[in-house]
Amino acid sequence: MRIVCLGPPGPVEHDAEFGVQDKKRTIAERPLDANGDVFYDIEARARWHEQKERPNFLGPWPNGPVEERFLYLAWSPLDPHASGGRRMKIHLKSITWEQIEEADAREHALVARVNGRDSEGGLACASVPLLDDGWVVTPIGDFDPIEPA
Template identity: 30%
Template sequence: MRIEGREIPQSPQLRLGDVHVGMQRGREVVGRVPVTGTEAVWELEVVAREAGDLLDVGGPWVHGPPGARFLYLSWGSVSGDDFAMFGRAKLLFGDIPGPLLRSAFAGQGVLTGRLGLTDETGGPRCGRVRPPVITWSLQ
C-alpha cells in the first residue's frame, strides 16, 4: 500500500515549530517529513483476510476494530528525538471502494491513496479524510 501526500502546509509558524507529518505505526510515528518539503510518500505493508463477507485488513499500520479499520497520518513538533503530536488525519479503509480493495489484495496492483495535506484554512489536514479529498487507485 502507498500513501502519497502533496501540498504540505507551508506557514512560517509551522516551520518555526519544526512540524513534521508521519505515518503512525502502533504508537510510534515514523517516516516523518518536515513541512519544509512539498510532498511525502509512505509505503506500508498491510495484510488482509476474508472475514465472512468482508475483507478485513491488519498489520502494524492499521488501527481500529474489524469493520472500522483506518490509518493515521500524525502531525507534531520535533525537538531532538521527541515528537509532540498535535493532530492526526484518519484514512478509513471503509472509504475505499470494495472492488478496488479486493483487487489490490488479489495482487492486481498497489493500492494508492493520494491526498492534499493542507486543509481549507492553510493548516495541517486533520480529522477524517474522505473522498474526494483523498482518491484511491491501483498503480
C-alpha cells in the same frame, strides 16, 4: 498501499515531524518532494472478515475496529513540551475485496491521495476526504514500503 499527501505544511520549517504513524505511535517520516508533496508506502495484510462481510486490514499501520479501519498521518512538534500534535485519518472502509484481489493479482498497489492542508491553510486533521476516485489500484514500479519501528 501508497498514501500521497498533497502540500502538507513543511515539518522542517515548523520544527516538527510528519509521517505515517504505526500502532506504537511511532512516526515514519519521508521528505517532501520538489512539489511539496510526500508519499508513504506501507504494507498491510487483508483478510475477509466473515461476520462483518468486509476486508479486515492487519499489521502495524491499520487502526480502529474492522468496519472503520484507517491509517494515521501524524504531525508532532519535536519539542516534547510543545503542544500542537495533530493526526489525519485516512479511511480504508471504501476498499473492496475486488480491489484487493486485483492489486494482488497484478502486483499493483492501492493508492489514495489526500490534501495535506485544511481550508484555512493549516494541517488537515481528523477524517480527511480521499481525492479523485478514492483508493485506486495502480501500477507502482518504485514501491518502497516503510518498515515499522
